[in-house]
Amino acid sequence: MNIWSRLRSGSTQAEETESTHVSDRSESTSDGDMPMIASDGSQYFPIRRLPRRKTAQLRSSALQNMLLVVGAIVVGGLLVTSPVEFIRGVVYFSAAYFLLDFIFYMYVILKGLGAEQSSHIAKNRVDAQWPSYTILCPLYKETAVLPQFVSAMSELSYPTDKLQIMLLLEEDDEETIIAARGMDLPDTFEIVVVPDSLPKTKPKACNYGLERATGEFVVIYDAEDKPDPLQLKTAVTAHQQSKLNVGCVQAKLNFYNRNHNWLTRLFTLEYSLWFEVVLPGLMAIGAPIPLGGTSNHFKTDLLRRIGAWDPYNVTEDADLGMRLAQRGMKTLIIDSITMEEANGNPRSWVKQRSRWIKGYMQTHLVHSRAMWSFVKNGRLRDVVYMHILLGIRSFGLLFSALLLMFFAINVVARIIGFDLITVDGWVSYVLIGNFIFVNAIYIYSYILGMAKREQWDLLPAVLLLPIYWGMLLIASFKAVYELIVKPYYWQKTEHGIHLQEASEHA
DSSP: OOHHHHHHHHHHHHHHHHHHHHOOTTTBBBBBOOOOOOOOOOOOOOOOSGGGGGSTSSSHHHHHHHHHHHHHHHHHHHHHHOOHHHHHHHHHHHHHHHHHHHHHHHHHHHHHTTOOBBOOTTOOOOOGOOOOEEEEEEEOOOOOGGHHHHHHTOOOOOOOEEEEEEEETTTHHHHHHHHHHHHHOOOTTTEEEOOOSSOOHHHHHHHHHHHHHHSSSSEEEETTTTETTHHHHHHHHHHHHHHHHHEEEEEEESSOTTTSSHHHHHHHHHHHIIIIIIHHHHHHOOOOOOOOOOSSEEEEHHHTTOOOOTOTTTTHHHHHHHHHHHTTTEEEEEEEEEEEOOOOOHHHHHHHHHHHHHHHHHHHHHHHHHHHHHHTTHHHHHHHIIIIIIIIIIHHHHHHHHHHHHHHHHHHHHHTOOOSSSSSSHHHHHHHHHHHHHHHHHHHHHHHHHHHOGGGGGGGGGGHHHHHHHHHHHHHHHHHHHHHHHOOOOOOOOOOOOHHHHHHHH
């Protein structure tokens, strides 16, 4: 029986018997999660370490399906019986969403501007006293950036005898496997071939690597990452010195190719705002934090106990951040930077962003049916934060699109002297005024993030933010489509473009 056949049989049995726990390595591993046999004879859990109902493999529960059907019936009935009133209601609802999201957003930003992030390193600690560390690097068809990653890891200021660096390579990616085996890798590196099986996702590869992790701490780095050399020491110090119940230490992310084109400049503006202001603000108010896909540092035993990553979730980082919050654990943002490659191709950017938005939708669906997990731990406030961060900021993008459409139609109608029937005249002017004011403040917030990073050369790009937001709306509609037709499909982002262009100009 091949690996995929065993995977399918294990998945079927898992769904039937997921209520029984058998593994002391994970509180969530169920009796149905049959260990698979890899080509080297070792056992692993390729499907999941979590019960199906707690993963994105179950797209929606019976209750969620019922609510969706009821909602569709109500909407259909209103469209037939009172179309004018329905359109009016949609506009009002979209405006209310937009305003509430804006108020919360401004509150977080104000908190984030004054938030402090740890950048301390435990001094006077000799090499022998630093804990062991496992670095997971999932790669798929990324031969071009492999030498850069090896170089970046070699620059880390950490005792080499305490490092375990795993290159997680997919079995069907022969080109990268051959390239990795052909390199003169330092002894700290291990080549781990992940057996070819579905879902073919980054979190599945990371779970496979986690089974073999020997470090007391573990972190994910993407292939194109260039972390601050002191980041591991900073993360360990933050974990050990914090008085909070720390589940994860998240480093900041930014881009080393920000001036490649107009899109990378806008992408950098967004990242600077998110990691320099928004995430510190969420940390300051004690809200759950959707983790970044890289540079998040965990205690290995803790990560195993809570079920590690959901292999069916295409933003497994955001999901893991919510599960930490369910258990009352905090995420600390440290003042340490990992530089990445910004996606500068508009088509590729939309694909990448649609995956992120789809993953937020998946995560919202998963945790909406597990709200009791928050409540029983006294985290009722986190339920509200979860709906704002995941629901409003993913599904809510569609309401932004509706409001934008109304705004555009209203402007055209006023120009040609046509009175719209959707909204009373004075109300429409108020909505348009608020729409302009709120978006102006949003633009200003990007300038704040830029200022925190002192990236003043990006200031002209601020004028192009409306185009960027338009691309974001396109990605949100694509995300909804993919959530329906291919929920687990991983839109692969091409990395190493900056290296290819550098060689062409050499």
